Amino acid sequence: MKGSDLFVKCLENEGVEYMFGVPGEEVLDLLDSLSRSKIRFIVTRHEHGAAFMADVYGRLSHRPGVCLSTLGPGATNLITGVADAYLDNAPVVAITGQAAQEKTHKEAHQYIDIVGSFAHITNWNTAIRRADFIPEIMRKAFDIAADVPGAVHIELPEDVAEEETDKVPLQKKGKGHISAPGDEELERVAAFIKNASMPIILAGNGILREEASPELCEFVNKTGIQVATTFMGKGVIPAESEFYLGSVGIQEKDYVMCGIDFADLVICIGFDHVEYSPRFWNPASLKKIVHIHSTHPEVDSSYLPEFVLIGSIKETLHRMAAFCDFRKDIPEYFRKLKNILEEELGSFRDDTAFPMKPQKILYDIRNCISREDILISDVGAHKIWIGRLFPAYEPNTVIISNGLASMGFALPGAIAANLVLPERKVVVATGDGGFLMNLQELETARRLGCNFVVVIFDDSGYGSIDWKARIKFNKSFGTQFSNPDFVRLAESFGAKGVKIERAQDFAPGLKEALESGGIWIFDVEVDYSENIKLTRKLGKNVCRFS
Secondary structure, three states: OEHHHHHHHHHHHOOOOEEEEOOOHHHHHHHHHHOOOOOEEEEOOOHHHHHHHHHHHHHHHOOOEEEEEOOOHHHHHHHHHHHHHHHOOOOEEEEEEEOOHHHOOOOOOOOOOHHHHHHHHOOEEEEOOOHHHHHHHHHHHHHHHHHOOOEEEEEEEHHHHHOEOOOOOOOOOOOOOOOOOOHHHHHHHHHHHHOOOOEEEEEOHHHHHOOOHHHHHHHHHHHOOEEEEEHHHOOOOOOOOOOEEEEEOOOOOOHHHHHHHHOOEEEEEOOOHHHOOHHHHOOOOOOEEEEEEOOOOOOEOOEOOOEEEEOOHHHHHHHHHOOOOOOOOOOHHHHHHHHHHHHHHHOOOOOOOOOEOHHHHHHHHHHHOOOOOEEEEOOOHHHHHHHHHOOOOOOOOEEEOOOOOOOOOHHHHHHHHHHHOOOOOEEEEEEHHHHHHOOOHHHHHHHHOOOEEEEEEEOOEOHHHHHHHHHHHOOOOOOEOOOOOHHHHHHHOOOEEEEEOOHHHHHHHHHHHHHHOOEEEEEEEEOOHHHHHHHHHOOHHHHOOO
8 A cells, every 4th residue: 555545544544533624736646545444534624723623633632633734834723722732731742744755855845854943842753755655654653642641743745645554553562551650659749748737739631631530539529628710620519519719820829829828738640841830829938739740740949849749649649548447627718718609600690781791791692501511712811811700610611722822823723622522512702802713613613513502702802911011011002903803704604603792691592592403603892901900909908808
């Protein structure tokens, strides 16, 4: 067979269901081989969108998502989405075409060093130089993407795709098991935690990647220790749990941060440094820290753990619970923190102000979807409000781009969510800036018959940058723009558009859209003056309340 046929057989051998991408001349042989495969090739309207779809597919399925581009500009268009997967540790295999190798030692049309370009945004990448190498390279790529996890990249030159080979895919062997630390070490850590007077758990994205939420809840229910999550860790413990304190991720001081301020021990479980730099919550390096993860901690002067437990998060939590012969009482201070955040969101239930407050929009969204439904957040001021206030009740029901924090993430992500979990309702929360960065994928969504609702937080500007500028300079520059008619724009793509003109109309309209199915675009004017109020609220006295 030719190299491209073997390449596709290797993809099938890895259990690949979808490949997201844009065609190009240098991947014609690969596309021809795909045309005879059970793998479904999803033609996207931009490589940017293809990479984000692979990213969210990987997060929700816990299997590597696959995206494809041609050489040159097609490959460089993939970079943002691949970098997002890299920093958020989402399993992705990015595949790019390349010119024939006879051209790569000299100046040639559309040729640039793509392997070199991807080197710093992937856990591993390589170019295939002979068709016979395909089985080993493919096996290695998928192993690394799934087990590290994160993004990897494979370059397939067009002459290698055409080359004849008699190799076959490598048989997949049993998956290695990462065990927990030994009993003696677990017992020592349990005793250390027992002696803490006010411990707190900081739960991160690693728990979701290892599907360890049940074990976290088991550990918490036994020990009574309060849990703060990162933005990407939302849902690892149900928001209604008495042990859930809230989410941290705002650089300025927030109420939940006060819980960490007062804690004498921070137990970091599945916490990735990229989620929330320790310099924000441990600036003086005085906190006692326990690190529980499948990977070693980043070397950081603000993150110097007393104990480092490397191994399976699931198994570590389950086995350590057996050594925890104590149950902590919930400090009254923590109860007050939790009540403040719950009351803040609930206080906007009957708010009729227009433009709508971000808290009111989120309150209505939360009450229009079930606990298993999915909210996908784009990047902007609304993301801060979602991270801070939006309650998540199940794992992987609030999807956020946090490490790279890339605008344009959410709309392609909704398409992937529809493919992986078609039985769930999906809501996209996006700013008017982020929405227009991948608007073209509405055509992809319509072609695939997707069902989701896009809620545009419309402030005719880059709201989060405006907010930061006003904090720093008391004024803003270069953040405002005009918008199209989003209703007519939606209709031109075959979607349904709704312009909200009264706060009272949003929740009923959203419920109707979710029940009706199809693609809906809601244009909702938002009052982001609330951002400044939030910042002021997070001042010196934030941790002092009666």
